Amino acid sequence: MDASVIIVGAGPAGLVLAGELRLAGIDVVVVERLSRRTGESRGLGFTIRTTESLDQRGLLSRFGELDTSTRGHFGGIPLDLAVLGGAHSAARGIPQSVTETVLEGWARELGADIRRGHEFLSLQDTGDAVSVRVGAGDRETTLTARYLVAADGGRSAVRKAAGFDFPGTEATTELLLADIRGVDVDARATGQSLAGGMVMAAPLGDGLHRVIVGERGALPGRRTGPPSFQEVADVWKRLTGGDISGAEAVWVSAFTDATRQASEYRRGRVLLTGDAAHIHLPAGGQGMNTSIQDSFNLGWKLAAVLRGTAPATLLDTYHSERHRVGRQLLANTRAQSLLILGGDDVQPLRDVLSELLPYDEVARHLAAKVSGTDIRYDVGAGSHPLLGARLPRLELTTRAGRTSSTALLRSGRGVLLDLTDNPWPRRRAARWRDRIDVVTGTPHGPVPAGLAGTTAVLLRPDGYVAWAAPGSHHDLPTALDRWFGPA
Structure with a gap:
C-alpha cells in the first residue's frame, strides 16, 4: 500500500x-x-x-x-x-x-x-x-x-x-461574480431583488468588493472558461444603472442554481x-x-x-x-x-x-x-435534550486545572465527561480507555441549556453527544461499542 x-x-x-x-x-x-x-x-x-x-x-x-x-x-x-x-x-x-x-x-x-x-x-x-x-x-x-x-x-x-x-435538477439560471477594486460600489445594492434580476455587493476589506449579478431569464450556457468582467459590468449597469466597468477585476466566475x-x-x-x-x-x-x-x-x-x-x-x-x-x-x-x-x-x-x-x-x-446548528444525529433513543446534538462549550474545573469541553477534543479522541465524580461511568468505560479520554470535572460558569442535571456525557470525536446520563435509553457500554468498536 x-x-x-x-x-x-x-x-x-x-x-x-x-x-x-x-x-x-x-x-x-x-x-x-x-x-x-x-x-x-x-x-x-x-x-x-x-x-x-x-x-x-x-x-x-x-x-x-x-x-x-x-x-x-x-x-x-x-x-x-x-x-x-x-x-x-x-x-x-x-x-x-x-x-x-x-x-x-x-x-x-x-x-x-x-x-x-x-x-x-x-x-x-x-x-x-x-x-x-x-x-x-x-x-x-x-x-x-x-x-x-x-x-x-x-x-x-x-x-x-x-x-x-x-x-x-438542472440549472435554470446563471449568476456572475466578480471581486473588484478601484470603484465605489453602492452598498445599498446588497441583496436587492430588482425588476430585471438580482444584485448583491459586499466589502471584503482592503478596498475589495464582491459583486454578484443575475439577470432574470438568463439561461446558463456552456462555458469553457470564466466570463469576462465586461459581462459582469454590463449586467450590473442594466440592472442598477451604475457603471463599474472601470474597476480592476481580481477574480471573475460564474455559477448556477443546479442542485x-x-x-x-x-x-x-x-x-x-x-x-x-x-x-x-x-x-x-x-x-x-x-x-x-x-x-x-x-x-x-x-x-x-x-x-x-x-x-x-x-x-x-x-x-x-x-x-x-x-x-x-x-x-x-x-x-x-x-x-x-x-x-x-x-x-x-x-x-x-x-x-x-x-x-x-x-x-x-x-x-x-x-x-448548521440544527443538526442532530440518530445515536439511539433517549430523553436527554442534547442526545445526538453537539455539546455546547462547557467550562470545566478538573484536577489538572481549568479546561473546557472544546479543549478536551483537541486530540481527536472520544471523551467521557464525568460531571459528578461518580466512579460508575468510569468503571463502565475502563475497557475503552485506549480510544477515549475519561475526564472528571465540575462545570464552572453558566451551564449550557439542556445540560442541567446531567451527571455524565459521552462525546464522539466530532463533539456530538453519543450518550448522556440520565436520559439515554441504552447503557454506556452499548454506546461505546457502537461508536468506538468492541472493547
Missing part, C-alpha cells in the same frame, strides 16, 4: 479530512491537479457550526482576529443569528484562499503527504484495496490504498469513475465528501461549511475502521448522517433560490416570511438551519 487513504482534491474538505486522519495516526496521500493554490475565494467565512469545529481542533486562532457577526439572511431576508446564543458566532470576510492555506499548513504539520500537480485519471476497486492511476506532467503512476475519498468538487472525476449516481446530491456517499472502498457529494446554489456560504463538516464526520470513523478498533459498518453512519444533512441543505438552498431569484410573483412569499421572522421560534429555526 502506498497509503491507507488517498484523497483526491486539496480544497477545504480534502484538507480537513487529511488533518483528521493524520491526527489519528493514519497515513494519507492527497493528490491535487493544480500545481499551486488558485487564490480564488468562493467561500468567505464560517458558519457557527464550523467555527465550533475548528475551535475544537485548536485551529480557530490560526486565522487571527476574526470579524464575527450575528447578521445573516435567508433568501436575502435579514436574520439575527444572536437568537441562537452560544459561545461562537459566524465569522465573515475570511477568503477561501486563507482557509485553504491554514488547513494545508495544519495537515502538513501532522504529516500529510500532499502532492500538487498530480491529476486523477482512473481507479479500480478490487474489494480489499483501491488502485488509483495518477498523471503528473508526462508521467503516470499507480497508487494503491485501502480507501479512496473524492474531495474533487462538483464535477468530481472520482465520482464519475466510480459510478456514483448524481441525481437532481444535485449523490444517492450514496460510499460505494465499496470509495467515499465522497464535500461538493463531490452535493452541489447547490451557494446561498449564505453553506456549501464550503457543509463540506468541512462532512470531513469532520468522516475522518474519525474512517480512522477507527483502519486502526481495526471499529467494524467497517461504522462507515455506514457517515452516509446515513451526512446524506440527510445534505438533503436538508439542498432543500433550504432551493427555497432561498426562489426567494432570491424569483420575480414579482414571489414577492408575496417574501412579505409573509418577513412578517414571520420577528417571532423568536421562527427566527431560531431558520438561523439554526443556515448556521
Whole structure:
C-alpha cells in the first residue's frame, strides 16, 4: 500500500479530512491537479457550526482576529443569528484562499503527504484495496490504498469513475461574480431583488468588493472558461444603472442554481465528501461549511475502521448522517433560490416570511438551519435534550486545572465527561480507555441549556453527544461499542 487513504482534491474538505486522519495516526496521500493554490475565494467565512469545529481542533486562532457577526439572511431576508446564543458566532470576510492555506499548513504539520500537480485519471476497486492511476506532467503512476475519498468538487472525476449516481435538477439560471477594486460600489445594492434580476455587493476589506449579478431569464450556457468582467459590468449597469466597468477585476466566475446530491456517499472502498457529494446554489456560504463538516464526520470513523478498533459498518453512519444533512441543505438552498431569484410573483412569499421572522421560534429555526446548528444525529433513543446534538462549550474545573469541553477534543479522541465524580461511568468505560479520554470535572460558569442535571456525557470525536446520563435509553457500554468498536 502506498497509503491507507488517498484523497483526491486539496480544497477545504480534502484538507480537513487529511488533518483528521493524520491526527489519528493514519497515513494519507492527497493528490491535487493544480500545481499551486488558485487564490480564488468562493467561500468567505464560517458558519457557527464550523467555527465550533475548528475551535475544537485548536485551529480557530490560526486565522487571527476574526470579524464575527450575528447578521445573516435567508433568501436575502435579514436574520439575527444572536437568537441562537452560544459561545461562537459566524465569522465573515475570511477568503477561501486563507482557509485553504491554514488547513494545508495544519495537515502538513501532522504529516500529510500532499502532492500538487498530480491529476486523477482512473481507479479500480478490487474489494480489499483501491488502485488509483495518477498523471503528473508526462508521467503516470499507480497508487494503491485501502480507501479512496473524492474531495474533487462538483464535477468530481472520482465520482464519475466510480459510478456514483448524481441525481437532481438542472440549472435554470446563471449568476456572475466578480471581486473588484478601484470603484465605489453602492452598498445599498446588497441583496436587492430588482425588476430585471438580482444584485448583491459586499466589502471584503482592503478596498475589495464582491459583486454578484443575475439577470432574470438568463439561461446558463456552456462555458469553457470564466466570463469576462465586461459581462459582469454590463449586467450590473442594466440592472442598477451604475457603471463599474472601470474597476480592476481580481477574480471573475460564474455559477448556477443546479442542485444535485449523490444517492450514496460510499460505494465499496470509495467515499465522497464535500461538493463531490452535493452541489447547490451557494446561498449564505453553506456549501464550503457543509463540506468541512462532512470531513469532520468522516475522518474519525474512517480512522477507527483502519486502526481495526471499529467494524467497517461504522462507515455506514457517515452516509446515513451526512446524506440527510445534505438533503436538508439542498432543500433550504432551493427555497432561498426562489426567494432570491424569483420575480414579482414571489414577492408575496417574501412579505409573509418577513412578517414571520420577528417571532423568536421562527427566527431560531431558520438561523439554526443556515448556521448548521440544527443538526442532530440518530445515536439511539433517549430523553436527554442534547442526545445526538453537539455539546455546547462547557467550562470545566478538573484536577489538572481549568479546561473546557472544546479543549478536551483537541486530540481527536472520544471523551467521557464525568460531571459528578461518580466512579460508575468510569468503571463502565475502563475497557475503552485506549480510544477515549475519561475526564472528571465540575462545570464552572453558566451551564449550557439542556445540560442541567446531567451527571455524565459521552462525546464522539466530532463533539456530538453519543450518550448522556440520565436520559439515554441504552447503557454506556452499548454506546461505546457502537461508536468506538468492541472493547
